[in-house]
Amino acid sequence: MTLDDEIIYGKSLNPEVIAVVPNDDYTLTLTFSNSEVKVYDMKPWLDRGVFRDLQNIGYFRCVRLDGGGSIQWPREQDVCPDTLYEESVPLEKHVTE
Numbered sequence: 001m002t003l004d005d006e007i008i009y010g011k012s013l014n015p016e017v018i019a020v021v022p023n024d025d026y027t028l029t030l031t032f033s034n035s036e037v038k039v040y041d042m043k044p045w046l047d048r049g050v051f052r053d054l055q056n057i058g059y060f061r062c063v064r065l066d067g068g069g070s071i072q073w074p075r076e077q078d079v080c081p082d083t084l085y086e087e088s089v090p091l092e093k094h095v096t097e
Contacts, residue, residue: 014085016069022061026054028071029091030084038088040079050077 015032022028028040042060045051053075054060066072070081 020071037091040088
């Protein structure tokens with residue numbers, strides 16, 4: 001398979017999410033298939049459409065892997081795995097900020 005094949009078939013070019021931990025500050029600690037651990041901030045999404053449900057911290061904590069390399073909540077809210085990877089920050093950097 002070439003890079004062009006991956007683009008044609010819609011496969012993500014970034015690592016997949018293999019573990020997710022919801023945090024009380026509406027961030028997600030994500031482990032990717034390349035062993036990187038990064039933090040993604042969901043706060044900017046909380047006032048947007050279907051993501052408003054995530055304002056309930058109990059519901060926010062229900063996040064799970066979706067089986068396709070990303071994450072999903074029970075009412076099918078999800079975030080693109082490429083967005084999760086590209087817009088998250090390394091755990092070490094997040095902790096020091």
